[in-house]
Amino acid sequence: MTLEIEQFMCRSDNFGILMRDTESGIAALVDAPEERPILEAVERTGWKPSLLLITHHHVDHVEANLALKERFGLTIVGPAKEAEKIPGIDRQVKEGDVVRVGKQEARVIETPGHTAGHITYHFAGAGVAFTADTLFALGCGRLFECKPPVMYESLRKLSELPLETVIYCGHEYTESNARFALSVDPTNSALKERAKTIEALRREGKPTLPTTLADEMATNPFLRWHDTIIRRNLGMENAADAEVFAEIRKRKDLF
Known part of the structure; x- marks a missing residue:
């Protein structure tokens, strides 16, 4: 029993996700950035989605909700705290709720910071997490609706997932994130080695995702608030972890 995942580009730098539980054949989408690439992925794979799992309300993640719902009759699942902003939402979910894609189960993790109601879907059995705009490869989302301590707590929760967890993010930002890191x-x-690999992938037009939590813990400064060298570079050797994170986020905003 496995979860097959088709990752593809939408808009200028969004990732679309179409997945299928191999045992039941049930398929689902994660976010709906743009209708055309999603329809192309469905045509390419033959996986007709019956679910759409929304992570947060930003238009580049929900733009195609209603068109896809009309075309496929799918059920739209999304964060309860942003329900009024999610077009066509059918089921509202919160921390600890379970969402099933066939035989596969995802636990909902509330990960506010980028938006106040952002959620992550963690498929523990498949070893996969869809973090959208909370955790990026070598980065984290901008803080549009929350203060730094809120995002820090969300990232701390994600850092406690198994290190082998495969992470799918919402955008192809990795090359610029590497320069800041x-x-x-x-x-x-x-x-430094990872940055070289990323540069080579982008030169060839290849995606840098998915990543793993192990790689992020080793190289992503937004998960490395505890690191003594980073703290020394920031002049924050004795600061609280959340304060170190806030300084890193501030510097990224100005980078």
């Missing part, structure tokens, strides 16, 4: 953690050999 090196500015606060320039002596990290794993980060």
